[in-house]
Amino acid sequence: MEFTRRETLAMGAGAALMTVLPLRASASASDDLIAEFTGGADMADTGLELTAPEIAENGNTVPIAVSAPGATAIMVLATGNPTPPVGTFNFGPLAASQSASTRIRLAGTQDVVAVAKMADGSFARASKTVKVTIGGCGG
Amino acid sequence: MASGVKPRVKVPKKAAAGDAITIKTLISHKMESGQRKGKDGNIIPRSIINRFTCDFNGQNVIDVTLEPAISTNPYVEFEATVPEAGEFKFTWYDDDGDVYETAKKIAIG
Numbered sequence: 001m002e003f004t005r006r007e008t009l010a011m012g013a014g015a016a017l018m019t020v021l022p023l024r025a026s027a028s029a030s031d032d033l034i035a036e037f038t039g040g041a042d043m044a045d046t047g048l049e050l051t052a053p054e055i056a057e058n059g060n061t062v063p064i065a066v067s068a069p070g071a072t073a074i075m076v077l078a079t080g081n082p083t084p085p086v087g088t089f090n091f092g093p094l095a096a097s098q099s100a101s102t103r104i105r106l107a108g109t110q111d112v113v114a115v116a117k118m119a120d121g122s123f124a125r126a127s128k129t130v131k132v133t134i135g136g137c138g139g
Numbered sequence: 140m141a142s143g144v145k146p147r148v149k150v151p152k153k154a155a156a157g158d159a160i161t162i163k164t165l166i167s168h169k170m171e172s173g174q175r176k177g178k179d180g181n182i183i184p185r186s187i188i189n190r191f192t193c194d195f196n197g198q199n200v201i202d203v204t205l206e207p208a209i210s211t212n213p214y215v216e217f218e219a220t221v222p223e224a225g226e227f228k229f230t231w232y233d234d235d236g237d238v239y240e241t242a243k244k245i246a247i248g
Contacts, residue, residue: 092199096159096218
């Protein structure tokens with residue numbers, strides 16, 4: 001079987017696309033989740049603080065903290081994980097401050113994104129890149 | 140039922156009325172993500188705690204949805220207002236339908 005120059009080029013382009021797609025898929029999954037959470041509304045860059053380490057030695061337990069005064073809910077996403085959702089914090093009437101901290105798993109170096117829903121219906125977004133030395137999703 | 144599940148909660152014994160206090164909670168749970176493979180090469184099924192709530196005298200403080208990306212032994216720290224003496228009630232919901240509960244009293248003073 002012989003390949004023409006045109007066919008070879010097409011195959012190469014296809015292979016390149018295949019390697020790029022999985023990454024894209026994960027990123028768009030988080031975009032979809034954000035859109036679902038905000039209903040497509042615009043997000044402000046201020047009002048939400050996301051604290052995460054710059055370098056995490058162990059991806060199994062990465063301490064993070066979110067704080068957004070006046071928020072009713074904060075959603076956290078790990079864009080590079082096989083399943084991006086990390087958790088959603090809903091604050092009740094007795095929450096003294098709209099802040100919480102927890103420990104999360106990160107599969108590798110990636111952006112952690114938090115989106116806060118404010119009491120007035122607006123949204124804020126914050127993200128932070130965390131370098132992970134050892135991934136935390138087993139396998 | 141996941142074995143060895145033990146909730147641990149740290150709440151101050153007393154606070155002034157209207158004060159904000161920090162509450163730390165931890166529950167021992169393996170939080171199997173459903174991504175790992177066992178020795179036989181099969182995927183270990185997901186088994187996590189998917190929801191945690193904290194209420195004070197029937198009023199909600201925080202309601203957290205947990206996903207597989209939360210670490211083993213899920214730890215949550217948050218702040219609550221104490222308007223009066225009463226009891227904090229903590230509830231964890233497991234994937235397998237189990238509900239783990241614990242409560243802590245707080246006095247005013």
